[in-house]
Amino acid sequence: MDGRAKAIGVSNFLPEHLDRLLAETSVIPAVNQIELHPHLQQHAAREYHAEQGIATEAWSPLGSGKGLLEVPAIVAIAQKHGRTPAQIVLRWHLQLGNVVIPKSVTPSRIKENIEVFDFSLDTEDLAAISALNEDRRLGPDPATFESG
Amino acid sequence: MSSKVPPIILNNGVEMPQLGFGVWQVPDDEAERAVATALETGYRSIDTAAIYGNEEGTGKAIAASGVPREDLFVTTKLWNGDQGYESTPAPSTPPWRSSAWSTSTCI
Numbered sequence: 001m002d003g004r005a006k007a008i009g010v011s012n013f014l015p016e017h018l019d020r021l022l023a024e025t026s027v028i029p030a031v032n033q034i035e036l037h038p039h040l041q042q043h044a045a046r047e048y049h050a051e052q053g054i055a056t057e058a059w060s061p062l063g064s065g066k067g068l069l070e071v072p073a074i075v076a077i078a079q080k081h082g083r084t085p086a087q088i089v090l091r092w093h094l095q096l097g098n099v100v101i102p103k104s105v106t107p108s109r110i111k112e113n114i115e116v117f118d119f120s121l122d123t124e125d126l127a128a129i130s131a132l133n134e135d136r137r138l139g140p141d142p143a144t145f146e147s148g
Numbered sequence: 149m150s151s152k153v154p155p156i157i158l159n160n161g162v163e164m165p166q167l168g169f170g171v172w173q174v175p176d177d178e179a180e181r182a183v184a185t186a187l188e189t190g191y192r193s194i195d196t197a198a199i200y201g202n203e204e205g206t207g208k209a210i211a212a213s214g215v216p217r218e219d220l221f222v223t224t225k226l227w228n229g230d231q232g233y234e235s236t237p238a239p240s241t242p243p244w245r246s247s248a249w250s251t252s253t254c255i
Contacts (some may be wrong), residue, residue: 005160011225030158035226052176053159059172094166101195103170105182109190114152114167 009033009057012142015048021054033057034142036098037068039091041133046096057099060141062086066113066138081119090116118124152190164221166192171202177204187213197225 009031013021022028032049036042036058049056062069069085070073078085086102090113093100102113121129153164165239169186171179171194179202184196187209196206203224 006221007158007160007164007176007182009223012204028159030160033166055156055158055164059170090167097156099164099166099168101168101170103172103174105178107185108167108181110185110191114189114191116167136217 002134007031009055011059013140014144015045017142018052018054019046029051029054030063032056033055033059035060035137035139036093037063037090037138038049038074038129038132039063039068039134040072040138041047041130041135045134046098050097055099056097057101058101059091059101061093061098061100061102062089064138071132073132077121077125077128080123080125083119084112086113087116088125089129091119092126095121095126150174158206165191165193166236167191168195168221168223169193171206172200176202176205178202180209183209184213187204188214193221193223194221195223199225 008027009022009029010018010029011033012027013032013034018029018032032045032054034042034045034056036046036056037060042056046056048054068089071085074085074088077087081088083091086109089100090100094116104110104113153165153167156166158164169183169191171182173234174182177201179196186194192215194206194210196203206222210222
């Protein structure tokens with residue numbers, strides 16, 4: 001290790017992949033980046049990561065524009081707090097302890113997505129979002145993806 | 149590390165901002181502008197990947213931002229076929245890259 005990388009992480013590793021990594025190498029990745037949002041809450045993966053000391057990082061944290069931000073429960077919480085749906089979902093991630101990396105090329109949204117540290121969701125809000133879980137993937141399934 | 153975003157502590161003691169800026173599916177020419185905006189706004193963590201095709205635009209924005217390297221956390225990712233001790237971190241080496249950032253590489 002020549003010191004150029006501050007930390008090593010993995011992406012789209014399922015618990016069985018992590019088991020193998022941990023068993024066959026001395027490496028415990030610092031981070032596993034997985035698809036994670038209110039429709040795919042990844043309870044088992046997050047729990048496994050926490051047990052192993054691996055940070056969970058969410059890709060498509062806002063549901064990649066496929067309707068998550070229009071879900072009535074999220075819109076309602078947004079109205080309650082005077083925030084945007086994207087801010088509510090990002091705040092949910094943060095309160096779960098997820099690392100989150102929202103993407104936007106729109107300057108107003110880039111700004112909006114980082115303005116999420118001056119309010120918090122209460123237990124009622126968190127429960128409402130928790131109820132949205134459908135274990136539904138929007139992206140490829142790591143169990144079947146052909147990496148080529 | 150910016151005070152705007154609280155850090156989490158990784159299992160090796162390194163601090164990582166809990167919220168960062170992603171550039172997945174952002175074309176290289178747009179990436180430079182988007183990353184510049186993000187850095188101006190206070191983001192101090194950027195998530196890119198060799199396969200996104202925008203490491204160069206991302207790197208240019210970082211270099212031009214004036215943000216000290218030690219204040220930045222940059223994640224880049226290698227595609228499965230490019231991994232391995234000898235080949236990492238080879239994929240693209242524009243001259244500014246090796247000195248512009250320390251990266252967290254995902255395998």
